[in-house]
Amino acid sequence: MASFIRRAMVYLGLDMNDEEYDDYQHYEEPAPPVAGRGAARSFGPAPGGSVQGFPAPVEEQTMTPIRALPREDQPATGVMTTRGAVVRQIVPTRGARVHVVAPERFGDAQEIGDRLKIEQPVIVNLQVADRDLARRMIDFCSGVAYALGGAMDKVAEDVFLLTPTNVEVSPEERQRLQERGLYRP
Numbered sequence: 001m002a003s004f005i006r007r008a009m010v011y012l013g014l015d016m017n018d019e020e021y022d023d024y025q026h027y028e029e030p031a032p033p034v035a036g037r038g039a040a041r042s043f044g045p046a047p048g049g050s051v052q053g054f055p056a057p058v059e060e061q062t063m064t065p066i067r068a069l070p071r072e073d074q075p076a077t078g079v080m081t082t083r084g085a086v087v088r089q090i091v092p093t094r095g096a097r098v099h100v101v102a103p104e105r106f107g108d109a110q111e112i113g114d115r116l117k118i119e120q121p122v123i124v125n126l127q128v129a130d131r132d133l134a135r136r137m138i139d140f141c142s143g144v145a146y147a148l149g150g151a152m153d154k155v156a157e158d159v160f161l162l163t164p165t166n167v168e169v170s171p172e173e174r175q176r177l178q179e180r181g182l183y184r185p
Contacts, residue, residue, distance in 0.1 A: 098123050098161070098173055100182065106133060109140045112162065116148055119164040123182050126158040134158065155183045 099115045101108060102125040115122045124141055126134040141162055145152040149165040159182050163169065177183035 097121075098169060098177060100125060100177075100180075102127075103129055103133065103137055106136055106140075109137060112137075112141060113144045116144055116150060116162055116164050119167055121164065121167055121169050122162045123155070123177065124160045124162065125182060126160070129158075156181070159183075 098121045100123045101112055101115075103109065103112075112122050112124060124137060126137060129137065138160070141160060142152050144150075145162050150167075151163050153161045153163070155161045155177070161169070161183070174183055174185070178185065
């Protein structure tokens with residue numbers, strides 16, 4: 001049993017004792033002779049300097065050093081450049097009315113995603129949702145907000161505000177949500 005384990009360790013390269021491999025000497029075997037069709041086998045010199053039946057010796061090749069090419073400031077072929085493009089700052093939209101959703105099942109998540117896609121802020125009220133549904137909705141909402149470049153903020157206990165990119169909730173809207181118990185400053 002010990003010899004089996006030892007051989008397995010040697011095979012896997014886990015054995016630190018390399019004495020078994022010290023006696024190994026590498027040598028090349030000559031290629032088998034190639035027989036021509038209907039021709040007598042001759043081992044005399046053949047045209048090209050090789051012995052018939054054996055391949056010609058291979059010349060030793062040398063590597064040439066690699067040099068770096070100078071960098072061009074021109075774009076690569078096939079790359080389009082825009083000239084005269086104007087970069088403008090996007091002004092956040094204010095005064096967007098917030099849509100309130102109190103999901104009862106996971107199918108209500110599509111409504112949240114659809115509202116965010118049309119750049120409408122959404123309040124997700126999970127106060128009455130069971131624990132598993134609340135966890136799934138939080139995961140979904142955070143993923144949608146991240147994918148659309150928006151934000152997700154906890155505004156009360158089990159209540160979340162999802163805002164799309166470049167949309168701000170106005171102070172008047174925040175006041176209206178606070179009166180309904182859905183927002184705590």
